[in-house]
Amino acid sequence: MMDKENNDHEVEWLEAQKVETSVDLLAAAKQQLLFLAAVDRNRWLYDGPALETAIYRYNACWLPLLAKHSLSEGPLVPPLDCEWIWHCHRLNPVRYKSDCEQFYGRLLDVSGVVSSVNGNCKLKTEDLWKRLYPEEPYDLDVDKVVSEKSPDLEKCTKYDLVSAVKRQNSFYYQVSRSYVSNDVFLREAVARYKGFLYLIKKNRERSLKRFCVPTYDVDLIWHTHQLHPVAYCNDLDKHIGKVLEHDDTDSDRGKGKKLDTGFSNTTAQWEETFGRRYWKAGAMYRGSTPAPVTTSPYVSDVLDKEPTVKEEFESLIQVPDVEVVEALLEIIEVRNIPDGHKGKLSVVFSKTQPDSLFDAERRLTILSEAGEKQVAFFQCEPTGELRFQLVSSSPSKIPVSREPKSLGFASLSLKEFFSSAITHLSVEKWLEVMPSKGSKTDPKPISLRVAVSFTPPTRCPSVLHMVQSRPSCKGSCFFPIIRKSRHAKSSTHVVDETQTEVISLQMRDGATLKGDQTAQRQVIGVMDSGETRVLAEYTGTFWSLLDSKWSLRQTDVNTPLYELLGTRMVKIFSGRKLDYEPKHCANRRSDEDFMTLVEFSTQHPYGKAVALLDLKFGSIEAEENWLVLPGIVSAFILNTLVKKGGSNGFDTTTKVAQQESLKSNGLKEVSKETKLVAAVENKVEANTANGKTAAAVIAPEKGSGCGGGGCSGECGNMVKAAIASGCGSSCSGEYGEMMKATNASGCGSGCSGECGDMIKAAKASGCGGGGCSGECGDMVRAARASGCGGACSGECGDMVKAANASGCGGGCSGECGDMVKATKASSCGGGCSGECGDMVKAA
Template sequence: MDKEKDEELEWLEAQKIETSVDLFAAAKKQLQFLETVDRNRGLYDGPALERAIYRYNACWLPLLAKSVSEGPLVPPLDCEWIWHCHRLNPVRYKSDCEQFYGKVLDNSGVVSSVNGNCKSKTEDLWKRLYPEEPYELNFDKVDSEDVSEKSSNLEKCTKYDLVSAVKRQSPFYYQVSRSHVNNDIFIQEAVARYKGFLYLIKKNRERSLNRFNVPTYDVDLIWHTHQLHPVSYCTDLEKLIGKVLEHDDTDSDRGKGKKLDTGFSKTTAQWEDTFGTRYWKAGAMYRGKTPAPVTTSPYASNVLAQKITENEDSQKLIQLPELEVVEVLLEVIGIRNLPEGHKGKLSVVFTKTQPDSLFNVERRLTILSEVGEKQVASFQCEPTGELCFQLISSSPSKIPVSREPKNFGFASLSLKEFLFPVVTQLSVEKWLELTPSKGKTDPKPISLRVAVSFTPPNRCPYILHMVQPRPSCKGSCFFPIIGKSRHAKSSTQIVDETQTEVIRLQMSSDGAAQKQVIRVVNSGETRVLAEYNGSSWSLLDLEWSLKQVNADNPLYELLGTRLVKIFSGRKLDYEPKHCANNRNDQDFMTLVEFSKEHPYGKAVGLLDLRFGSIEAKENWMVLPGIVSAFILNNVVKKGGFDGFNATTKVAQQESLKTNGLKAESKQIKLVATVENKVKANTVNMETAAAIIAPEKGSGCGGGCSGECGNMVKATANASGCGSGCSGECGDMVKATANASGCGSGCSGECGDMIRAPNASGCGSSCSGECGDMVKAATKASGCGGGGCSGECGDMVNAKKASGCGGGCSGECGDAVETVGVA
């Protein structure tokens, strides 16, 4: 208990650190600024970037140094972006300013171009000082004139490599771009954690310890915010630690044993030893590399002039409840008051007292204090009900296996208490007293110390599935839409995760040029939802149109109240991450909305053509998405028909065939059923601190150099790939025993693991394409020892489940060390 009090006192001492900046308000402004820059990506590279750097050195810094304007200065967006990146090397920025201008040029008296409504005075001053240089730079029409000679002739021009600085800072926005980051409670907690981060650095300085402290992304956001106020930052840090704290953003190698990896591990260990709380935080960990853009040219916003209004009559056709989702990180820290003489292996089984569509299984974690190795679970659930924990003791190996595990009792933690109706707290770490499953309450009850972190609730995507009822089956019997072509009047059910019917559709054809999509109800009443006019489809009473695009990608365009382009494969937010799975990208189509707010596209839906599922992120996308998915599934299944040229779909059709899509095969039925059930439980492995699969499992085994499957709802030892996998390896789908996507030495494409005991996609030394369920591997980890050169999941090295083993040379996460180091 004394240690816990000391840890609390350390935290309170850290919170006494003072900064001369309102970091909360400034962080909000920084997020808005980064969002604006991301809509003008010409500033990330190329001629616009070079011109911006020239204008920054030749115009903005001299103007700022003169500071002769009455009222606030407002920099042009391009100059502000370069200034932003320059200030994020505070030591270099300070020295450059002092060398050329004799003082640190501050942002006091400057208003961001994003927030400034008083540009006119600055623009007038700019025009008087620089009559040949426009105040606002048109990023799309930058002259290709060589500015390097002009820059070299500037009297006051930093030699700092601003091009490289911009390229290092450009990916940062992706890491902090999700909506929960802008939540007030999230930012308030980030400010407090930043003070804790500075406190650790202060303690290291006092002990003459040279440590490379690595922030989580919530802390890094506030650190950046502080640096953007250069005078305040210099003053605050010199007062705190006696020097200006450097911000080293030059190292981006996240491989195991590298500077970032070891620095993060040591920072985690120091934080948890000092404050007694977890360093990891839900929604603040590394998300993986920035997805590849679907276009390099911004969308012309004047294409859509019509007012965005939804057809109320169409919206009434389906009624789906709006659900919220939170991401959760969970770790069991310790145990106390365990009975003397206890023998057996302890673990904690956790579930929800009110299972929901996102989380409805039991999962298991070890206890850090018992095994000395960190194991952190990541999952998504609705922000309702309670998390329930049961302490289980399994028999020692010398005792017969038939002996039932002992249940020491249970405890619960309310999610509603923290998240509903308003968010009050996003992290909690506390002792939970166990209620015995049998017998009387002990005066010294067994207690578990549990650490839980949440993201603020966000709207949950709608996930629906296309299935066809089989007349011969009784009750609920489904099989996927892909299979043998049915006669024209067969109907397809669209069902939700509970297999409740949402809507029923059928394709009606009276000739090559006359086709309709019809909604059918049990009474026999029908309604036409889409008609084919010989070249395109009109949907929902002409509210939307679906047409083929004469280009390889995107393939189709859905135009209505919004513009949605449909791309082949998984794009943007759906791009496979870490050791993402074996599924051929031609199985998928991504729906991308283009607008003034999202000129480079925003992923709003995903179609899985192989298993007939639809995910829609927005309510307005649900009905047009369902109808479009139904049409496109028929196009791919039948190889195309009039208007949607069959020849452009040959590659997709062949891809589906080579992936084993035999009509109504038992295997495909099973995969579809299992996949449909587990879709909502799939976890996006976004964290640099360990996110592991249900019991013992993870993305890749040793030597994985290809794309390897995510762990999805496994109930025992499992992984996407076994040792040596260098091809694309299958997803782990609800395995019930030891399993992996690929066995040792797999270098080809390996099959999906489909709910099989003791199995893997490939057996030892498999070098070709391997069939599904090849009964091999046992235990697994993220990447095994030596030679991992692919993209591997970010995980903590948990017991028999880790991110990357030794020798990982690809994009491996910020792995946290195993025994006692976190």
């Protein structure tokens, strides 16, 4: 019966792949991504007088020119502003078709048109434009825009193009991740788009009116198809019988709203029809677009400089290059369970060879057993195997102290995804469960159906932690792995995520400046060999870094606070900005504890977040290799200045302004160095038995929020979480905050509440899935802690300083309990109807 069902699913999928399109959607999607990036570099096209002028030029100049153009005259190249309005108009294919036919008697197509971002010669188009519109320049001069253009044109659409543009502004953020243009990712997206069209066709054949909602990979291909109007109309009319409308007017992702219910229904229909998972890693909602750090682009001669060849300073430290993938995992069903089994089944998953990104155990319910979708979002290195342990928890009538029983293990190798050549990023298959030692062997082995998808590998940001040591200690007080103290003087050890020291830093007085009694400050770097180098010197007005290759100086404005200039322009802002911006939920940690380093370049005139500095816990996350060393040195200087109120760092003439700036941004409220050192000592003492170092507990990473299901409460704040995820599906609240989350996933559909708080959580999980109708729990500095695994209808509990702790594994209807300093402790494994209890120092 099951084999027949699987065959039926495969037949449906193969039928869907017969949907033909007369456009090379993969190549065209890449072209669209390039164009959207170009528009994003010219954000005056998003709003204001320039947008109104662009709309006028589109109606008055571009469409008439396109209508008169003959293919024999050579390709046309539209001005960027006109191409952007044309782009948005075509994304309402039904309205665009009717407008073209009304005003020009035919559907105006892209044949014979080349995008303005392709670098093709546009001289012929400029000449033609000047002949037809001598008073209107070909390229829009934004500085001379006036809003006096009359909208009363003879041929002008009544379609609200201003609103259409504003609806498309946020789309690029959702698809701008580097792996989206990967060929394997796009090929799967094209196949899924055909499946999407096939579902709509089936609905029409059954006279079913359903609002189908695409994931973002499908939506990208759908947009791409619509941007070729003639092909889109012909293809859709052939396969579906009508030109399919593209309704992008709904943006409310609240629980029960049209977008939320549409996505849930599309998910159910997709999985019922194809037997494949609809949710996909890298294709889910990222959250709202972050606020910009500037409304106008920065211009500097630095922007035109190319980075110099690798300098000798870059070889002073060795930071391992690590690749990272996002993963989305779901356990579909289990078969051949022994007769008479009465326990509640779930799956604990981990990696057989834990890596620097994922070395936790997390629990998932099984869809066929729990009756509700639960997924796990996480990040890991693309190596080793995923390991699945099938466990059985005691029925609710048996005391909860009974340990879950292991029924066996299964594994899935990542080699098939990430060998020398990636061919596919998703799989859904049956895995045989090998019985645990001592378990009774059944003639029919238990099997698990597992679905997992990945994103293509990308470079993992370098996360480095700075920890102060005391000169009075013999050896290192804080790092058992560090062999000996290299200085009698106080040092700051910089360690990577594997707790390997990469460099040691000191701040010391240098030579006296001429005519000034103030001693010059220097930053000294001590290498593993014991060699010392001067990495930075204070000149009296600014810091000169790495033999004057870079300079760090204070600005004369409050925003940004500082500038790091060299072969690149980097401005340093107070708080968490751009990709590091917290989402939705109230912050448990003050934004004043952070600084964001933002690079400005020709490719990113409005800024690209390249590093986050955590002042309170002394860590820096660097997105690019070129920033690692200057970033570490700058972080060390800034961290020292902030703790000392800005003294002994910059010119005395700027001290007052600097202190006022720091005060206005709350930076003097950071914890004192002595408190940090004491905290480190306590952490090391508490975790010595587990072999953890201070760095592992000071600035832990790798947390996750609601993995899936419908979180109707709060799904979670993720601050400094590198393996973080929000709600996987229809989070009825807000999908959660992911601060410092690397390629974190938000809701696949709509979130209407808040998904919970995870602050400095190491490998922590919030609500794993189900429907968290309350709060999924606070996780404050939790090491490898898990929140709710299933459907928490109340509060899933606080996890404070929990090491290897688990929260609710199943359906907690009350409160799942507090876990305070719990080592390898587990709370509710099944269905907790009350409170699961407190676990205080439970080993």
